[in-house]
Amino acid sequence: MTEPESTLPHVTLNFAMSLDGKISTAARGRFRFTSGRDRRVMDEIRARSDAVLIGGATLRAEDPPLQVRDARLREGRILAGHDEKLINIVLSASLNLPLGGRFFTTPGIRRIVATVEDARAELLASVKGLAEIVRLGQGRVPIPELLKRLSERGISRLLVEGGGEVNASFFEAGCVDEIYVTVAPIVIGGRSAPTPAGGEGFLAGGTAAFELVSCRSEENEIFIHYRRRSVAAGS
Numbered sequence: 001m002t003e004p005e006s007t008l009p010h011v012t013l014n015f016a017m018s019l020d021g022k023i024s025t026a027a028r029g030r031f032r033f034t035s036g037r038d039r040r041v042m043d044e045i046r047a048r049s050d051a052v053l054i055g056g057a058t059l060r061a062e063d064p065p066l067q068v069r070d071a072r073l074r075e076g077r078i079l080a081g082h083d084e085k086l087i088n089i090v091l092s093a094s095l096n097l098p099l100g101g102r103f104f105t106t107p108g109i110r111r112i113v114a115t116v117e118d119a120r121a122e123l124l125a126s127v128k129g130l131a132e133i134v135r136l137g138q139g140r141v142p143i144p145e146l147l148k149r150l151s152e153r154g155i156s157r158l159l160v161e162g163g164g165e166v167n168a169s170f171f172e173a174g175c176v177d178e179i180y181v182t183v184a185p186i187v188i189g190g191r192s193a194p195t196p197a198g199g200e201g202f203l204a205g206g207t208a209a210f211e212l213v214s215c216r217s218e219e220n221e222i223f224i225h226y227r228r229r230s231v232a233a234g235s
């Protein structure tokens with residue numbers, strides 16, 4: 001019998017970057033550099049998602065709250081028949097994660113840890129009971145297969161909130177459908193400061209391409225929305 005074809009979740013990336021294309025300082029710690037308007041936009045994007053995914057390094061650096069903040073947006077989700085709370089997902093090969101922090105201890109949240117098949121047994125044991133564990137791949141989680149597993153868990157709209165290594169994993173797999181970027185009016189600098197897409201990088205000719213949906217400025221920030229370039233546009 002052939003397996004029924006699964007539709008992979010729609011993947012949206014959202015990040016903020018400085019004028020010089022950095023998402024944090026070279027120290028890779030927690031660094032907020034956008035306005036309340038940007039946080040509102042982020043909340044609206046979250047409100048349209050089933051789950052939000054971050055990387056192990058972002059969890060270690062920030063352990064950010066990963067829910068919709070605005071009560072009206074949460075109400076809207078309920079009225080539309082969605083769960084009030086977003087599923088929270090962390091992608092981590094090392095499983096070196098702050099188990100006593102917000103991500104793992106906030107009550108009433110469905111959590112998924114996506115890790116590798118060769119993850120260390122003692123760390124797997126310490127995460128078990130705090131989150132559902134999805135294990136895929138050796139050394140690195142293959143993103144298309146992870147998306148298939150998330151789809152089987154009822155996730156059809158996945159929001160990826162970085163950082164740059166996680167974004168690169170999704171770009172490299174060709175699994176990014178939409179991008180929201182906020183450009184903030186500062187320069188961070190630092191040759192080793194993270195950018196929106198780390199990883200190994202593409203060679204010329206192999207780059208991921210997108211088309212502009214909208215672009216608007218408010219005060220000193222620019223809010224840009226891109227979507228996956230259609231085949232016709234790319235040919």
Ligand SMILES: NC(=O)c1ccc[n+]([C@@H]2O[C@H](COP(=O)([O-])OP(=O)(O)OC[C@H]3O[C@@H](n4cnc5c(N)ncnc54)[C@H](OP(=O)(O)O)[C@@H]3O)[C@@H](O)[C@H]2O)c1
Pocket residue numbers: 014015016017022023024025027028029030031054055056057058059061062091092093094095096115116139140141142143161162163164165166167169194198
């Ligand atoms: N400005 C923004 O919008 C924004 C957004 C998010 C984060 N940030 C900042 O960005 C910085 C962190 O970014 P980053 O690029 O250093 O790291 P990151 O992308 O947050 O996390 C990288 C980690 O994610 C895991 N990972 C990524 N791809 C994987 C794969 N395919 N399979 C298994 N694990 C995978 C690994 O975790 P393990 O190491 O656990 O194995 C890897 O080391 C922080 O300073 C944070 O504050 C900024």
